[in-house]
């Protein structure tokens with residue numbers, strides 16, 4: 001009996017402390033704030049568990065030069081403002097986000113299986129700023145951009161030429 005009473009009191013206290021942490025404005029809400037305790041760990045754990053369950057294994061389209069070139073166009077239009085272009089400065093949008101969007105031509109995105117990138121592009125990553133494109137890009141376009149990224153270290157000239165153009169024209 002005493003044990004149970006103690007147990008429930010502890011639960012109420014923990015829930016109350018959690019509530020006050022939010023209610024009294026201690027939760028980091030600005031993009032420049034430090035993360036909440038366990039925020040990054042829990043978010044990573046949830047994402048990788050879901051990817052292991054859901055990410056498709058095999059691409060339904062061929063990985064060839066025309067796929068990479070089409071993928072480069074999709075990327076420029078939909079991803080580059082956050083994820084950057086080879087040898088170009090980060091955009092102001094990318095700099096101000098939390099979590100920061102990884103610069104995909106700097107980080108080793110080519111090591112990620114295309115099915116994983118496809119899942120992220122289709123569904124987005126909740127509460128990070130990473131949009132889900134399921135409603136706006138076709139399946140083919142999402143696979144094109146995923147296959148292009150998976151082969152980012154060996155793209156044909158036709159694709160690198162598209163990615164090298166400046167993100168925004170100088171005279172906007």
Ligand code: HEC
Pocket residue numbers: 074075078079080081082083097098099100101102107109116117120121125128129130131133145146
């Ligand atoms: C508005 C900004 C924004 C746009 C546009 C955007 N992303 Fe993201 N993306 C993010 C952010 C922020 C993250 C980091 C999420 C995290 O920390 O879990 C991310 C993460 C990712 C990741 C995981 C990278 C890694 O190394 O873990 C991939 C892959 C990705 N995005 C692909 C894309 C593709 C493909 C597009 C275009 C079709 C795209 N993103 C468009 C903001 C964006």
